[in-house]
Amino acid sequence: MFDRIKESVQKFSSRGVADKEAVEELVKDIQRDLMRADVDVELVSELSSDIREEALKEEVPQGLSRKEHVLKIVYDRLEKLLGEEAEIDEGPQKILLCGLYGAGKTTTAGKLADFYRKKEQKVGVIAADTDRPAAFEQLQQVAEDANAEFYGRKEAEDPAKVVEEGMEELDTDVTIVDSAGRNSLNDELREELEEITDVFQPDKKYLVIPADIGQSAREQTEMFDSAVGLTGVIVTKMDSSAKGGGALVACANSEASVKFIGTGETLPDLEVYDPVDFVSDMMGQPDLESLLEKIQELDTDPEAILEGDFTLHDFKEQMESVTGSGLMEEMMQQLPFSKDKLPSNMADMTEGKIQNYSIIMDSMTDEEMKDPSMIKASRRERIAAGSGTQPGDVKELIDHYRQAKNMVDKFDKGSMQRGNMKQMMSKMGL
Numbered sequence: 001m002f003d004r005i006k007e008s009v010q011k012f013s014s015r016g017v018a019d020k021e022a023v024e025e026l027v028k029d030i031q032r033d034l035m036r037a038d039v040d041v042e043l044v045s046e047l048s049s050d051i052r053e054e055a056l057k058e059e060v061p062q063g064l065s066r067k068e069h070v071l072k073i074v075y076d077r078l079e080k081l082l083g084e085e086a087e088i089d090e091g092p093q094k095i096l097l098c099g100l101y102g103a104g105k106t107t108t109a110g111k112l113a114d115f116y117r118k119k120e121q122k123v124g125v126i127a128a129d130t131d132r133p134a135a136f137e138q139l140q141q142v143a144e145d146a147n148a149e150f151y152g153r154k155e156a157e158d159p160a161k162v163v164e165e166g167m168e169e170l171d172t173d174v175t176i177v178d179s180a181g182r183n184s185l186n187d188e189l190r191e192e193l194e195e196i197t198d199v200f201q202p203d204k205k206y207l208v209i210p211a212d213i214g215q216s217a218r219e220q221t222e223m224f225d226s227a228v229g230l231t232g233v234i235v236t237k238m239d240s241s242a243k244g245g246g247a248l249v250a251c252a253n254s255e256a257s258v259k260f261i262g263t264g265e266t267l268p269d270l271e272v273y274d275p276v277d278f279v280s281d282m283m284g285q286p287d288l289e290s291l292l293e294k295i296q297e298l299d300t301d302p303e304a305i306l307e308g309d310f311t312l313h314d315f316k317e318q319m320e321s322v323t324g325s326g327l328m329e330e331m332m333q334q335l336p337f338s339k340d341k342l343p344s345n346m347a348d349m350t351e352g353k354i355q356n357y358s359i360i361m362d363s364m365t366d367e368e369m370k371d372p373s374m375i376k377a378s379r380r381e382r383i384a385a386g387s388g389t390q391p392g393d394v395k396e397l398i399d400h401y402r403q404a405k406n407m408v409d410k411f412d413k414g415s416m417q418r419g420n421m422k423q424m425m426s427k428m429g430l
């Protein structure tokens with residue numbers, strides 16, 4: 001999968017210059033590979049125009065070559081396309097696996113049992129597939145292989161009843177229910193899953209989806225989500241399908257996020273989903289890691305660290321000190337460059353936005369305010385819930401803060417004094 005992107009990135013890296021033609025060729029190859037993996041056309045075209053625009057119009061950050069800059073843009077865009085890194089709860093929990101026929105539910109039940117057993121949890125699996133005759137034996141075998149406890153009743157007809165009995169019988173930290181599939185999400189399956197949910201009260205409801213359904217993973221995820229409410233998706237058969245990338249992108253752009261991927265038929269073939277790994281693999285560049293390290297170093301101003309970093313506390317304080325408008329204009333007159341060089345969302349800092357940001361920051365811990373880099377998906381969700389906003393709002397705030405921080409750092413390096421700059425930025429509300 002994605003061999004063309006790999007080759008194209010290599011070719012691009014070995015070129016003398018990263019001109020328009022080179023970027024165009026790279027974009028075309030990326031498009032082709034993504035389409036081949038059955039990624040939604042609209043998403044592909046959005047990604048392509050973003051890359052073109054940023055790669056050719058944006059100024060190259062100091063210390064990077066244009067080639068490096070373009071590769072970083074490609075990397076960022078692909079990562080964005082592939083969604084968020086999964087954060088997996090490794091403690092005691094109840095997991096319900098659902099999905100259509102042959103998706104890989106039973107196999108995944110075994111893989112998860114193995115995964116949690118290795119996290120020192122006592123694991124049990126319950127055979128709630130009373131639909132397919134051999135389901136009982138299959139799960140029993142899987143449980144034995146994974147060294148997990150097992151509950152099932154061979155002639156059982158009522159899956160919810162089996163789950164109820166299983167919960168009484170098993171004394172386990174992590175309990176996994178393997179449910180039956182159907183050809184489609186019909187009323188029968190819907191009802192069955194509702195009844196199981198009622199007695200089991202799962203903490204996690206994962207939809208198991210095979211990679212080979214490509215972009216229809218999105219529709220399926222949304223249907224199951226509205227029927228049973230999903231915690232996330234597990235995409236199986238990533239090893240044996242050319243459409244895996246399409247399935248991942250589809251899920252990442254749906255209501256639910258990808259938590260695990262299945263990469264083979266045996267127990268250890270389960271990975272916690274991490275788009276960074278995936279993109280590094282896609283771009284296949286051994287140098288990519290060192291490029292990313294280099295960028296991180298450039299982003300961090302050693303002086304700023306010595307003086308005490310520009311934290312969210314600083315950001316909040318400065319933001320809240322703004323009163324009235326017109327400060328932007330005043331600020332612009334004092335800057336050695338024009339307004340259109342500013343990151344776009346920095347120029348539209350409105351009163352309402354400032355208030356909204358303050359409310360969001362009130363739901364952050366001191367630790368998070370001091371080190372916003374720790375705010376990943378699950379923290380974003382918590383903060384959004386606490387402040388009555390959306391995780392996207394929290395992300396926007398963090399992006400905004402990062403831009404402000406970059407500016408502070410950049411100006412530090414320049415001729416201006418940090419004090420002056422801080423004063424100016426505070427007037428501006430940054």
Ligand SMILES: Nc1nc2c(ncn2[C@@H]2O[C@H](COP(=O)(O)OP(=O)(O)OP(=O)(O)O)[C@@H](O)[C@H]2O)c(=O)[nH]1
Binds near residue numbers: 101104108132261
């Ligand atoms: N290559 C590969 N095969 C897989 C993976 N996960 C499951 N399979 C295979 O897919 C087939 C179906 O897997 P099951 O776990 O039985 O699927 P299921 O969803 O429980 O199926 P039903 O119970 O019939 O609905 C089996 O042959 C598995 O070995 C995977 O990640 N990679």
Ligand SMILES: [Mg+2]
Binds near residue numbers: 107129135178
């Ligand atoms: Mg099964």
